Amino acid sequence: MSEFAPAPTPTRTTRRDAFPPNWPFRIGLLLLALYVVYASSILDLTWPRFLLGLEHGQRFLGRMFPPNVAPDKLKLLYDGMLESLQIAILASVAGTLISLPLGFASARNLSPAPLAWAARLIIVICRTFHPVIVAILFVKAVGFGALAGVLALTVASVGFISKLIGESIEEMSMKPVEALRATGASFLSVVVMAVMPQVLPRFIGFIAYELDSNLRNSALVGIVGGGGIGATLFTAFQRFDYDFVLTIVLTVIVLVMIGEIISGAMRKLFQ
Amino acid sequence: MDASAPIKSSAAEDGARTLHIRHLFKEYRAGQPVLRDVSLTIEGRGLTAIIGPSGTGKSTLVRCINRLVDPTSGEIIFRGQNLAGLRGRELRHARRRIGMVFQEYNLVERLTVIENVLCGRLGYLPVWRAWLRRFPPADIARAFDLLDAVGLSAHATQRADQLSGGQRQRVGIARALMQEPDLLLADEPTSSLDPKTSVEIMELIARRAGERDIPVIVNIHNVDLAKRYADRIIGMARGTVVFDGPPQALEHSHLIDIYGGEGWLE
Structure with a gap:
């Protein structure tokens, strides 16, 4: 009998099918x-x-080259970029400050059920709409400009960061928490000594990622009136300054790449 | 102080440390009691070992004492208080006087060894001092002394997750002793360790608690270890106490009663 002899045919009369066809699929x-x-x-x-x-498209692309680098355009570009950067940083800071308590409140292993559900409801509301839609609402509410952009991205950041904070608290080990409760430590001491050491490195990662994503989205909310480089981009489109559009797009790409490098470095630092 | 002849505390102090458990019941699900009417008086000295099969409520009993588990009914009297009825600040203050050693050590892995030991003082510190690591110098000095006592001085500033199982349990013991407890609870302290390390850990608990005159209650699977280190053995089965006496009195027949069957004893 050779080494590659086929498996003996089953002696049972009804053969069992290992991979039945999935007809509904x-x-x-x-x-x-x-x-x-x-x-x-x-x-x-x-x-x-x-x-x-x-x-x-071909004609459009042709009109984009070469990118416009006239001094007055560069000034517009610089102002817009600076405003976008400020919008992104402010929204990330405000979002983080709101997300920390909200995230803790939403973790069902630390906070009482009614509080956790209330916090979850707020988070779900923050996450329901895309930042652009939230930005349109804020532009209607507080008018054109950076304030609307900051508010819209803050809402987005709260939805993102507090959800992930809550989840990572729920995934942490409860053993050290139990041990520190057993020493008579207060709730806040338990949070500082048993919860934070477990979750802080991940928090830093979420915040770094959110800063990065706010930088990208700050260009987006500008298009609907939220200030920053998005506004400059939209104006350039309307004036058919396609060569300036290219300058803006290239600059945004570079900025987003830099943001990604910085957030990657932040995450590595706190591993 | 000579460790071999420690100064015994007065009878009155022993009396204050005596633990009275009266008619303790615990049901995790209604109608399925894990503890059924446990009543015990444990003197404020010596090492008491609780033996019994898995799932018989040993761990629940020990956790009821420091209220990591809330009893369904019954009283736990310690230092003149009914621990079963305490809440909030009163409960935290009572817990400060009760140290606990866990089966899986329950250290904060990302903190250093010395930080873990200092966690034993958290009940006495405002939270900002813990957060900024501004522990009182006396506490820090005592933490180092305790690390000497458990043989881990060289590892003080290492992270806890770099230690072996036996070393981690030593940190757990130091953390419990850091509380200067009036009672030390140990919930299966050796069940995650190899046989040799198990003996070392039991030896360490018995010696360090003995020289400080701290009464110890330890849940333990290993009957031989219990007989070797305990002054008193409590055998539990089906949620109640079925044996209570000195280790010498623990007979073959008692073990059959506690664990059931007898093939495993051959």
Whole structure:
């Protein structure tokens, strides 16, 4: 008998199937494919339409080069970038300050159930809408400018950071908490000596990530009136200054990359 | 002070440290009591070992004493207070006088060894002092002395997660002694350790508590270790006390009563 002899055929009369077909899944997949075809016919997504679009795009890209670096434009760029940076930093700081108590309150292993549910409700509300929609609301409420941008990104930061803070507290080990309670330590002492050492490195990571993401989003909220480089970008589009648009886009890319490097370094520092 | 002949505390002080447990019940789920009417008086000296099968309520009993578990009914009288009825600040103050050593050490892994030992003083410090690590110099000096006593002086500023199991349990013991407790509880202190280290840890608990005249209550799986170090053995089964006496009195028949069956005794 060779080494590669087939496995002996089962002696049982009914063979057991190890991988039964999943018919509901197969039917679901087929329905999805049919719907995709149907939806694209409704929305007039046709090949000639796409080719026409490509032609427009080509002209648009052509008008972008070379990027505009006239001194007056650079001044606009500098002012806009500075404002965006300020919006991002302010929103991150304010978001963190609100998120710390809110995150602790939402952790069901530390806070009483009614408080935890109330905190969770606030967090869910903060997370419901995209920052751009929140920014539109704030622009209507407090008017155009950086304040609306800061408020919108603060809401987004609170939703993000406090949710992750709450989750990481719920995932921590309760053993040291129990031990410190047993020594007669007060609740705050337990938080400082048993909870914070376990979760602080992760908090730093969340905050660094949020700073990074606020930097990206601050360009976005500007487009709907929240101030910063987004406003400059939107104006440039409306004036058909496509070469200046390119300058702005390139600068934002560089800034976001720098932000990513800084947040990565922060996370590494506190591991 | 000569460690081999420690000064015994007065009878009156022993009396104050005596623990009275009366009619203690605990149900985690209604109708399924884990402890059924446990009544015990544990003198304020010596080492008392509680033995018994897993799930019989040993751990629950010990945790009821410092209220990590809330009893369903019954009284726990210690230093003139009914611990079962305490809340808030009163409970925290009572806990300061009761040290505890855990099966899985329960150290704060990311803190250093000395910080973990100093955690034993948290009940006496305002939170900002702990946060800024502004511990009183006397506490710090005592923490170093305790690290000497458990043989870990060289590791004081190492993080707790770099230690071996036996070393971590030594830190746990130092943290409990740091409280200057009137009672030391140990919940399966050797169950996560190898046999040799287990003996060393029991030896350390018995010696360090003995020379400080601290009464010890220890839950333990290992009957041999219990007989070797305990002055009194309490055998539990099915949520009640089924044996109570000195180690010499613990017979074969008692073990059958406590653990059931007898094949394992051969």
